Amino acid sequence: MATAPLMLYGAAGYSLGLAAERLQAAGISFIIGGRTESKVKAKAAALGVSYRIFSADDEPAAIDEALSGLKLFVNGAGPFHNTCEQFMDACIRKGVHYTDISAELNSLNTAITRDAAAKEAGVMLIPSACSGMEVMLDCIGGLLLQKAQNPVRLEHTMNINGPVSRGTVGTIRGFKPEAVKRVGGELVPHPGEEPHEVDFRDGRGPLPRFPSNDPQIIGLWRALGVPNISTYCVKTGGGFPTEELESVPEGPSENERKATPYHLAFKITSSDGSITNAVAHTANGYDLTAMGTVEAAKAILGDAVKPGFQTPFSAWGGDYYKVFSGTTIEEY
Numbered sequence: 001m002a003t004a005p006l007m008l009y010g011a012a013g014y015s016l017g018l019a020a021e022r023l024q025a026a027g028i029s030f031i032i033g034g035r036t037e038s039k040v041k042a043k044a045a046a047l048g049v050s051y052r053i054f055s056a057d058d059e060p061a062a063i064d065e066a067l068s069g070l071k072l073f074v075n076g077a078g079p080f081h082n083t084c085e086q087f088m089d090a091c092i093r094k095g096v097h098y099t100d101i102s103a104e105l106n107s108l109n110t111a112i113t114r115d116a117a118a119k120e121a122g123v124m125l126i127p128s129a130c131s132g133m134e135v136m137l138d139c140i141g142g143l144l145l146q147k148a149q150n151p152v153r154l155e156h157t158m159n160i161n162g163p164v165s166r167g168t169v170g171t172i173r174g175f176k177p178e179a180v181k182r183v184g185g186e187l188v189p190h191p192g193e194e195p196h197e198v199d200f201r202d203g204r205g206p207l208p209r210f211p212s213n214d215p216q217i218i219g220l221w222r223a224l225g226v227p228n229i230s231t232y233c234v235k236t237g238g239g240f241p242t243e244e245l246e247s248v249p250e251g252p253s254e255n256e257r258k259a260t261p262y263h264l265a266f267k268i269t270s271s272d273g274s275i276t277n278a279v280a281h282t283a284n285g286y287d288l289t290a291m292g293t294v295e296a297a298k299a300i301l302g303d304a305v306k307p308g309f310q311t312p313f314s315a316w317g318g319d320y321y322k323v324f325s326g327t328t329i330e331e332y
Contacts, residue, residue, distance in 0.1 A: 004029040006297055007052070007067070009087070010076030012039040014165040014251035015101055018286060019074075019130070019293035020047055026294050028301070033066060034077075056083040063090040072300045074130055074293060075100035078171035080107045084127070088114055092121045097300050099129040101289050105177070108218045111309040119308040126310045128215050129296040132288020133158055135312045136264060136321050137216055137231075140280055140329065143318030144268050145224050148276055153228040153269040154220065157198045157209050162237035162260025162284065165251035169241050179211035182221055182229040190230065198234060200263040201279045201330060209234045219311035228269075257284035282327040295323040 006023075008016045011032040023030055024047065032047070034040035035055035044051035054066040056077070063086060067073060073096050077083045080102040088110055091098040100107060107127035111118075118125050128134040137156055145151045181190035190211040197206035214231035221229055237260050241248045252260070264280040282288065299316060306315050313320070321327060 004031050004050070005069075005071035005301055006030040006074070007033050007070050007072070008074050008076060008293075009033040011047075012036070012043040013076055013167045015167060015286060015289050016074065016076035016293065017043065018290040022290045022294045023297065026298075028294065028297055030297075056086040060086075060090065060093070063087070064094055067091065067094045067096050070094070070096045072097045072099070072297060074297070075102070076130075078102065078104075078167065079174040080104045080127075080171075082174075084110050088125055091125070092117050092123050095121055095123060097124045097126070097305060099126045099296055099300070101130045101293070102128055103131055103134050103214060105180075105213050105215060105218060108215050108309075108311075112218070115309040122307050124300065124305045124307055124310055124315070126296075126300075126312070126315055129312050129315070130289060130293040132283075132290075132292035132324060133262060133264075133285045134215055135292050136280060136282060136288070136324065136327070137214055138219055138311050138313045139316075139318045139321040140264065140278070141216055141220055141266060142223065142313035143321075144266055144276060144278055144331075145220065145226055146318060148268045148270050149274070150271040151224075151226050151268050152271050153230075153267075154216070154226050155230045155232070155267040156214070156216065157232040157234060157265040158212070158214065159200060159207070159234045159236060159263040159265075160285065161262050163249065163252040163256055164240060165286065166245060166248040167251075169248050170245055172240065173245070177213060179213055180217065181211070181231070182217050182227065185221070185227045187217070198232065198265045200265055200281075201332070202263060202281060204236075207234045207236065215311065219313065223311065223314045251286060252284070257287055260284050262288070276331060278329055278331040280327060280329045282324060288324060291324055
């Protein structure tokens with residue numbers, strides 16, 4: 001098998017397809033993988049790279065063979081609760097670092113249960129490190145918590161702005177876990193009883209939000225011990241598509257992405273009741289994922305590695321968000 005140190009699994013899809021183009025522009029060699037040969041072969045030909053056909057449902061030996069010669073495996077096949085366990089296990093067996101474009105708690109929990117085995121194998125399991133918005137939430141949230149005096153609560157809200165991809169819609173429809181939050185260090189149901197609006201301070205005024213299950217509920221709790229964490233989402237620029245999945249466009253055009261930047265809001269409460277608020281304004285989430293994949297590949301292929309379970313914040317620190325040029329933060 002012709003090889004490179006990096007595999008994008010799911011590059012025939014929209015998100016990692018964008019990432020593949022950015023990796024080539026950055027001069028980073030890779031191969032692609034997937035389960036549908038016609039789609040993967042066509043994408044590989046368009047990119048001029050090698051490919052491998054396999055799936056998470058294959059026998060472990062077949063997955064191991066497909067990972068031969070790699071240093072880093074990027075999983076873009078959601079819903080990730082169907083794929084992350086098998087691929088993380090194979091990465092540990094083969095000594096290959098693992099990351100993905102997930103925003104699912106299940107990916108983090110799966111990595112946590114394999115922390116000891118990954119450390120013994122010298123493998124880093126770092127879910128969500130290619131999901132640019134999750135990197136932002138993790139690193140900026142971590143920075144704000146570190147600056148606060150004895151923080152006891154974090155709330156953050158992500159604004160998904162503009163059209164979403166067919167793959168995103170498929171993942172959402174295929175995996176609808178109950179929303180949770182962290183209270184006193186424990187995970188509990190999150191019905192959304194807190195204030196339902198947030199202002200990103202960009203002229204649009206207060207916007208309705210709903211509970212989400214972002215990985216910081218686990219990651220920043222483990223890294224910094226903040227006992228209360230709630231995460232939310234705002235959808236603007238159209239709702240989530242309701243038509244048949246095959247009728248949903250593959251993803252937003254370049255012009256649509258440029259016209260729909262994403263936004264973040266943070267609220268940190270300290271033990272004395274003092275509050276720090278911040279908002280961040282950044283690129284469209286799909287462009288962030290493409291950028292995030294490039295930056296994670298640079299870091300991991302360059303041996304910026306801590307074996308075992310990691311998050312972007314725990315592996316690379318809060319300032320890592322600065323690799324996403326054009327992001328601005330306002331504290332108030």
